[in-house]
Amino acid sequence: MVLASGKPREVTFPHADPVVSELEPGDKVVGLIWHGDVVEVRDDGDRRQWTSDSPVGWPEDRLGGALICFSFGLPAVVGGAWPLFARGGRRHAKAASVVRGHGVGMAGAAVLTLWAQSANDWPLWSIPAIWGPLALLGLASMTAFAIAALRGDLDDNAPDTPDTPEAAEPGATATASGHS
Numbered sequence: 001m002v003l004a005s006g007k008p009r010e011v012t013f014p015h016a017d018p019v020v021s022e023l024e025p026g027d028k029v030v031g032l033i034w035h036g037d038v039v040e041v042r043d044d045g046d047r048r049q050w051t052s053d054s055p056v057g058w059p060e061d062r063l064g065g066a067l068i069c070f071s072f073g074l075p076a077v078v079g080g081a082w083p084l085f086a087r088g089g090r091r092h093a094k095a096a097s098v099v100r101g102h103g104v105g106m107a108g109a110a111v112l113t114l115w116a117q118s119a120n121d122w123p124l125w126s127i128p129a130i131w132g133p134l135a136l137l138g139l140a141s142m143t144a145f146a147i148a149a150l151r152g153d154l155d156d157n158a159p160d161t162p163d164t165p166e167a168a169e170p171g172a173t174a175t176a177s178g179h180s
Contacts, residue, residue, distance in 0.1 A: 063127055067110040071135065075103025075142070095149035102142035109134040 029044075079100030086092035113131040116122070148154050 063124070064110070064114040067114070067127070067131060068107055071110045072103050072107035075099050075106065079103065091150050091152055091155075094154055095146040098145040098149050098154075099142055102138055102145070106135060106138040106142075109138065 079096045079098075082096035082099065083093050086096075110131055113127060113134065116130065117124075117126050145154070
């Protein structure tokens with residue numbers, strides 16, 4: 001491929017169809033350059049073909065989509081189905097809400113991990129290396145909060161506890177305030 005500046009540029013394609021197979025030497029095409037690489041060519045009929053440098057279909061895209069769907073989808077399904085199977089329990093509804101909320105946080109961690117990997121051109125192995133520990137922390141937190149919700153520790157209407165140790169003793173009497 002020869003650029004408008006006259007500088008030749010080598011471009012490879014994973015497949016010959018639909019554009020490259022019908023090109024003749026000297027035919028003009030429009031190239032789309034992204035991050036310094038030609039990622040797509042178009043002929044005068046506006047047909048498009050990706051080059052080997054195109055980001056479409058990268059393993060990172062598939063892994064990223066799977067991480068986000070898994071991070072958000074699994075807790076959403078569990079948190080959505082939980083109240084259906086444990087009807088009538090406020091504690092179960094609260095635990096399901098905790099699971100769904102943590103799913104949003106884990107999906108956010110996956111998105112930020114993918115963004116950091118893409119923005120810094122880190123290798124593919126950096127995605128699970130960063131997201132894995134974040135996911136484990138999220139799962140541990142989700143488990144702890146779900147157990148706390150089931151035990152009733154997250155209820156807003158907990159019974160009042162005495163503020164002073166004297167009031168907690170059986171048979172203790174209140175002291176006079178001195179007002180008449």
